[in-house]
Amino acid sequence: MHFVQAKGILTGGKGHYGMNIYRGCTHGCVYCDSRSACYRFTHPFEDVEVKRNAPELLAQALKTKRGKGVIGTGSMSDPYMHCEAELGLTRKCLAVIRDFGFGAAVQTKSDRILRDMDLLAEINERARCVAQMTLTTWDEALCGIVEPNVCNTQRRVEVLHEMRGRGIPTVVWLTPILPFLNDTEENVRAILSACAEAGVRGIVCFDMGLTLREGDREYYYAALDRHFPGLKSRYVRTYGQAYELPSPNRDRLMRLFEDFCRVHGMMYRPEECFGWMNQLPEKQRQMSFLPGTEG
Numbered sequence: 001m002h003f004v005q006a007k008g009i010l011t012g013g014k015g016h017y018g019m020n021i022y023r024g025c026t027h028g029c030v031y032c033d034s035r036s037a038c039y040r041f042t043h044p045f046e047d048v049e050v051k052r053n054a055p056e057l058l059a060q061a062l063k064t065k066r067g068k069g070v071i072g073t074g075s076m077s078d079p080y081m082h083c084e085a086e087l088g089l090t091r092k093c094l095a096v097i098r099d100f101g102f103g104a105a106v107q108t109k110s111d112r113i114l115r116d117m118d119l120l121a122e123i124n125e126r127a128r129c130v131a132q133m134t135l136t137t138w139d140e141a142l143c144g145i146v147e148p149n150v151c152n153t154q155r156r157v158e159v160l161h162e163m164r165g166r167g168i169p170t171v172v173w174l175t176p177i178l179p180f181l182n183d184t185e186e187n188v189r190a191i192l193s194a195c196a197e198a199g200v201r202g203i204v205c206f207d208m209g210l211t212l213r214e215g216d217r218e219y220y221y222a223a224l225d226r227h228f229p230g231l232k233s234r235y236v237r238t239y240g241q242a243y244e245l246p247s248p249n250r251d252r253l254m255r256l257f258e259d260f261c262r263v264h265g266m267m268y269r270p271e272e273c274f275g276w277m278n279q280l281p282e283k284q285r286q287m288s289f290l291p292g293t294e295g
Helices: 054-063 089-099 111-126 140-146 153-165 185-198 216-227 231-239 250-264 270-277 282-288
Strands: 002-004 010-013 016-019 049-051 070-073 103-108 129-134 170-173 202-204 209-211 244-246
Touching (some): 010 054, 054 089, 089 103, 089 111, 103 111, 111 153, 129 153, 140 216, 153 170, 153 185, 170 185, 185 250, 202 250, 216 231, 231 244
Parallel strands (some): 002 049, 016 070, 070 103, 103 129, 129 170
Antiparallel strands (some): 010 016, 209 244
16 A cells, blocks of 8 residues: 545535545455546555545545535445555544534445444434445355455345444445356345345345446456456457446346335335435434534
8 A cells, every 4th residue: 555645535515425535445356347447547456545634634624514414435445445454544534524413424345344333323323324335246155256355245244234233224235246147036135135134224236237447347357267267258249348238137137126125115226325325314404504503
């Protein structure tokens, strides 16, 4: 990893903000879109760029906000990758979010998030905090191949249960579903059943498939060659250089997903999940605009 003095930390506006403390990742997921050339990395992806002044930048930014909002993190780089255990920058930023009365939506694949459950619970009590966990592959052996340097799906489900025990709402990202690898009814049903048992509020699934761009595609195909000889040629025959790679089973799996969520009362439309996550409870939103309550 290497350190930089960043000039800014927040993106977005109108009550919904994004924040990335790190750039790059060490989880090694074979399908990671953040490797794509369009993001213009000037350093190796695993040589994580650390915004050492992230907590200070965040505090400065929140001081200027007249109303409260929700700050999301984890969409580009996991906030709980290996270096967070040593650096604790995510924890420091969560403390800033709590102190300024903002909400948080934290996306991860790592059980390291449990370290900060106290802060997540405090944020949720004052505003809203949603713990988001990515689940793609129920089979432990396959999970270890496609997501090699992070805890497996079963452990992530345990995290969901622990969050529920502390009253912290959860959302699951069921993505990506990899054609010819984990795009089976058995895999999707096992994950959905685990979500229902864990009491998740919603599941984000844009489609049953995968997207590949320059940079990401080469890394993914190299992994297929290492672990599944011959599968790359099947991908090339089926999809060519397409950006969207839908599973041949997409229609059947999407029906299963939507029907299951409806029966179990879980949000499943992406716009509904995002709308709920990124909106503070009504009482807190009203209070944030009262005189003297600006951040």
